[in-house]
Amino acid sequence: MGAVIELPCNIGDPVYRVFFLKGGEGSHICKYRCAGIHIADKVTRWKREKPVQYLVLRTQEGHAVRISMDELGKEFFVDRAEAERRLRNGMPVFG
Numbered sequence: 001m002g003a004v005i006e007l008p009c010n011i012g013d014p015v016y017r018v019f020f021l022k023g024g025e026g027s028h029i030c031k032y033r034c035a036g037i038h039i040a041d042k043v044t045r046w047k048r049e050k051p052v053q054y055l056v057l058r059t060q061e062g063h064a065v066r067i068s069m070d071e072l073g074k075e076f077f078v079d080r081a082e083a084e085r086r087l088r089n090g091m092p093v094f095g
Contacts, residue, residue: 005053008069009034009078015057016083017076026087029080032057035064 009015013034019027036056053069055076067076077083 005039007037008072009055011036013078014080015055015076015078016080018083018086020075020091024091026090029083029087030059032059032065034058038066 011034015032015034017030017032019030021027034055035058037054038056039053041051054066055069055072057065057067059065072078073082075086077086
């Protein structure tokens with residue numbers, strides 16, 4: 001039996017991206033739509049294998065954007081209230 005992964009959202013759900021200015025203060029929020037979820041145990045790329053987990057987002061203009069699920073909670077959010085909170089609080093320092 002394989003591993004169980006809890007998905008952060010469903011296909012068709014909104015995903016919000018918070019944009020920041022150079023100084024770290026919040027600028028605005030863009031809404032995307034989840035168009036796909038890609039999960040693989042091994043993807044060979046440049047002679048290395050590693051697991052991948054990413055969301056495929058669709059912009060309002062119809063473009064596809066891929067983001068790692070690791071980006072959720074940093075600049076991408078599945079909850080509008082969380083995105084607005086990050087926008088108000090500015091860009092956090094990671095690392």
